[in-house]
Amino acid sequence: MRSILVINAGSSSLKYQLIDIDTESVLAKGLCERIGIDGKLTYKPTNGEKLEKDAPMPTHQDAIAMVLDVLVDPKIGVISDMKSIAAVGHRVVHGGTKFTKSVLIDDEVIGMIEECVPLAPLHNPANLMGINACRAVMPETPMVAVFDTAWGMSMEPKNFLYALPYEIYEQYQVRRYGFHGTSHMFVTGEAIKRIGRAGDPNVRVISCHLGNGSSVSCSKGGKCVNTSMGLTPLEGLPMGTRCGSIDPAIVPFLVNRMEKSPKEIDTMMNKKSGMLGVSGVSSDFRDLWAAKKEGNERAALALDMFAQGVKRLIGGYSAEMDGVDCIVFTAGVGENDAATRELIMQNMDYLGIDFDFELNRTCPRGREVVLSKPDSKVVVMVLPTDEELAIARDTAAIAL
Numbered sequence: 001m002r003s004i005l006v007i008n009a010g011s012s013s014l015k016y017q018l019i020d021i022d023t024e025s026v027l028a029k030g031l032c033e034r035i036g037i038d039g040k041l042t043y044k045p046t047n048g049e050k051l052e053k054d055a056p057m058p059t060h061q062d063a064i065a066m067v068l069d070v071l072v073d074p075k076i077g078v079i080s081d082m083k084s085i086a087a088v089g090h091r092v093v094h095g096g097t098k099f100t101k102s103v104l105i106d107d108e109v110i111g112m113i114e115e116c117v118p119l120a121p122l123h124n125p126a127n128l129m130g131i132n133a134c135r136a137v138m139p140e141t142p143m144v145a146v147f148d149t150a151w152g153m154s155m156e157p158k159n160f161l162y163a164l165p166y167e168i169y170e171q172y173q174v175r176r177y178g179f180h181g182t183s184h185m186f187v188t189g190e191a192i193k194r195i196g197r198a199g200d201p202n203v204r205v206i207s208c209h210l211g212n213g214s215s216v217s218c219s220k221g222g223k224c225v226n227t228s229m230g231l232t233p234l235e236g237l238p239m240g241t242r243c244g245s246i247d248p249a250i251v252p253f254l255v256n257r258m259e260k261s262p263k264e265i266d267t268m269m270n271k272k273s274g275m276l277g278v279s280g281v282s283s284d285f286r287d288l289w290a291a292k293k294e295g296n297e298r299a300a301l302a303l304d305m306f307a308q309g310v311k312r313l314i315g316g317y318s319a320e321m322d323g324v325d326c327i328v329f330t331a332g333v334g335e336n337d338a339a340t341r342e343l344i345m346q347n348m349d350y351l352g353i354d355f356d357f358e359l360n361r362t363c364p365r366g367r368e369v370v371l372s373k374p375d376s377k378v379v380v381m382v383l384p385t386d387e388e389l390a391i392a393r394d395t396a397a398i399a400l
């Protein structure tokens with residue numbers, strides 16, 4: 001058996017998944033939390049009982065060592081020894097313009113990821129901690145970095161540039177990068193296969209990754225044409241707690257009027273805005289629908305603003321690509337929230353969409369399903385995203 005360990009390291013947490021790459025099945029997954037504080041390990045083998053234990057893990061290296069120990073544990077482990085981990089795939093948030101695809105990690109790659117730290121000062125250092133910890137604990141195992149920004153690297157300058165003085169782009173690399181790239185790439189690739197258009201350079205897909213963070217991306221022939229997140233994940237749709245696109249002049253306006261620092265306004269835009277900020281109720285769509293049912297007008301307004309935002313992006317991207325062949329819904333809201341999908345899909349027949357509202361209401365949650373009627377010109381579907389599998393596939397393709 002050849003397995004791939006997928007690692008998604010945060011500053012004090014580390015998510016992992018062990019995937020049998022030949023069958024593409026998950027052997028075990030889990031989480032290390034509160035690294036450097038006290039430490040808690042969660043471990044869930046696919047065919048076994050979930051384990052949760054408090055365990056001191058001062059560093060990411062301790063966390064990885066603990067994960068490996070439990071994976072090879074004679075009683076509850078899922079592999080006999082570490083040799084069956086053929087490679088490790090690391091999620092890296094920002095690859096700047098340096099990385100257009102996943103790469104085998106060596107010292108030079110690590111240096112280049114370090115150079116991207118100013119673009120993602122919270123995420124890249126944490127991702128690097130995960131990489132360095134794994135390299136220390138399993139020095140013989142090949143490692144691959146999979147970048148969330150790589151998907152956006154096929155955008156043309158007319159779509160990735162902001163209309164600021166050109167030197168700002170040249171000196172500070174300020175441009176649209178886009179995020180959720182691994183998810184957009186995965187569901188787009190799968191959708192193209194499902195509609196029988198694999199290898200077609202003209203197939204146009206709009207992927208709607210709608211969750212706590214949300215972005216919409218459009219692609220031709222499986223290559224990103226545009227995407228709604230920008231230099232940072234703040235741009236685009238209103239999200240759980242992020243404001244999405246606003247007039248940029250609001251920031252200096254509020255700095256003056258509220259006598260707050262740019263940092264404080266930034267925190268407000270990231271943590272207190274979006275669905276939570278507008279509704280005053282919650283960032284969670286389940287709570288918002290419940291509040292709307294009880295007559296809460298601001299919850300209803302937040303849901304309308306979100307659906308309108310997605311609709312506007314679908315319309316804009318269809319115009320940009322001279323049409324669309326397939327629209328995919330994915331992530332927490334996209335896969336589970338039929339009411340939000342219904343709101344988005346109102347009056348979309350102008351695009352050639354014949355949406356099956358009845359099926360949308362009755363289909364099981366979180367499963368792959370085609371929601372357009374058979375003679376709809378545009379196929380609309382729900383496709384559960386699987387970023388870990390996408391990382392494992394790339395890792396296997398590069399390292400094995």
Ligand code: AMP
Nearest residue numbers: 211212213284285286331332333336337
């Ligand atoms: P994600 O960031 O992809 O994990 O998505 C998380 C979000 O999905 C949550 O904040 C909820 O708003 C939403 N969500 C998950 N399950 C449901 C559901 N059954 N109905 C409506 N929204 C859901």
